Amino acid sequence: MNTRHLITVLTVSLILAGLAHAHAFLDHADPKVGSTIHDPPSQVTVWMTEGLEPAFSKLQVFDAKGVEVDSKDTKVNGSTMTVSLPRLAPGKYRVSWQVVAVDTHRTSGSFDFTIQ
Numbered sequence: 244m245n246t247r248h249l250i251t252v253l254t255v256s257l258i259l260a261g262l263a264h265a266h267a268f269l270d271h272a273d274p275k276v277g278s279t280i281h282d283p284p285s286q287v288t289v290w291m292t293e294g295l296e297p298a299f300s301k302l303q304v305f306d307a308k309g310v311e312v313d314s315k316d317t318k319v320n321g322s323t324m325t326v327s328l329p330r331l332a333p334g335k336y337r338v339s340w341q342v343v344a345v346d347t348h349r350t351s352g353s354f355d356f357t358i359q
């Protein structure tokens with residue numbers, strides 16, 4: 244094994260080690276990220292990449308004016324999180340997630356969906 248090869252192997256190992264310690268990020272969601280849907284959803288669910296700490300994790304939905312429209316009843320179950328919605332009018336909505344994973348690391352993010 245020459246030096247360059249060794250460095251490549253070490254770099255790949257470090258990258259894999261970093262991936263193994265992934266914080267909780269969004270895997271997928273319902274409604275889907277960036278989607279346009281026709282029927283107002285009764286809830287939003289996100290599937291995260293790691294288990295979540297329920298006391299420190301929340302899911303919120305905001306309308307185009309930035310007003311929170313969800314029912315503020317985030318439920319965490321393992322690595323999934325759900326919040327219910329009243330019947331929403333057509334428009335663009337932003338889903339915001341803030342979580343603490345079971346490894347104690349905090350992450351957050353957001354995505355939009357549109358109701359036609």
Ligand SMILES: [Cu+2]
Nearest residue numbers: 265266346348
């Ligand atoms: Cu982490």
